[in-house]
Amino acid sequence: MGATVFYKTTEEIEMIRESCLIVSKALGLVASMIKPGVTGLQIDKAAETLIRDLKAKPGFKGYQGFPGTLCISVNDGVVHGIPNDKEFQDGDVVSVDCGSYLNGFFGDSAYTFALGDVAPEVIKLMEVTQESLYKGIECAKVGGRIGDIGYAIQQYAEKEHRYGVVRELVGHGIGRDLHEAPEVPNYGRRGQGQKIMDGLVIAIEPMVNLGTKSVRQSKDGWTIITADKSPSAHYEHTIAIGKTGAEMLSTHKFIEEAIKNNPEVKEISRKK
Ligand code: MG
Ligand code: MG
Numbered sequence: 001m002g003a004t005v006f007y008k009t010t011e012e013i014e015m016i017r018e019s020c021l022i023v024s025k026a027l028g029l030v031a032s033m034i035k036p037g038v039t040g041l042q043i044d045k046a047a048e049t050l051i052r053d054l055k056a057k058p059g060f061k062g063y064q065g066f067p068g069t070l071c072i073s074v075n076d077g078v079v080h081g082i083p084n085d086k087e088f089q090d091g092d093v094v095s096v097d098c099g100s101y102l103n104g105f106f107g108d109s110a111y112t113f114a115l116g117d118v119a120p121e122v123i124k125l126m127e128v129t130q131e132s133l134y135k136g137i138e139c140a141k142v143g144g145r146i147g148d149i150g151y152a153i154q155q156y157a158e159k160e161h162r163y164g165v166v167r168e169l170v171g172h173g174i175g176r177d178l179h180e181a182p183e184v185p186n187y188g189r190r191g192q193g194q195k196i197m198d199g200l201v202i203a204i205e206p207m208v209n210l211g212t213k214s215v216r217q218s219k220d221g222w223t224i225i226t227a228d229k230s231p232s233a234h235y236e237h238t239i240a241i242g243k244t245g246a247e248m249l250s251t252h253k254f255i256e257e258a259i260k261n262n263p264e265v266k267e268i269s270r271k272k
Helices: 010-033 040-053 120-138 146-160 253-260
Strands: 070-074 077-079 093-102 105-114 171-173 180-184 201-204 207-209 215-217 224-226 232-234 237-242 245-248
Touching (some): 010 105, 077 093, 077 232, 105 237, 180 201
Antiparallel strands (some): 070 077, 077 224, 201 237, 207 232, 237 245
């Protein structure tokens, strides 16, 4: 990630929005398919086909050698899990991260799915993590600082709910590159960090663990897992900051609609 922040023009933001729409649709397709008995490779293939049918390219495939279209991280998997042929089990929590590349611009979004009979404490973790994302988005405004976003997320997830907010992985600027400056940590201090200005496009993506905030890399060289094997949740949106506030370029509405018709995925309630 370079240090230069590339502020986007209105036209560039429209291109990122188009790329994000494809990501959002791919995650909607995932939401309609995912259930116990299905494999990560199956949803990965379906997402890739949809992305290519929409004339885009998978944003993650080949990125630093990553083999999948989706990052699929199950239970104690935090992020960067590689799609495999293992069937999802009843009770799994599955974080699915998707990127696309269209007309020179990336889009990026993630969602965590609860399959079947998931423990209430894990559902609560998911709800709080999702809510922390929206709290972070609310703080992304012109005149503020990047630290305001992390502060809001950390305050809610860690201080209020005593979960572990992952430090090693962070949100990021996004545009012509998948990961651009600035880094957007999910922790921080109000009033600190990069100034937020008109045209900033960032991906905010809290990763929150039921137990310790500590993580480690698994032997596959990609998957990040919690150090204490506790479950983890991850939600992400790409947003653009304009004079009137933050605008979400990705959406989870396709996911939420699909979950309503997929009895094997639990609905995660959202305050707003
Ligand atoms: Mg992502
Ligand atoms: Mg991201």
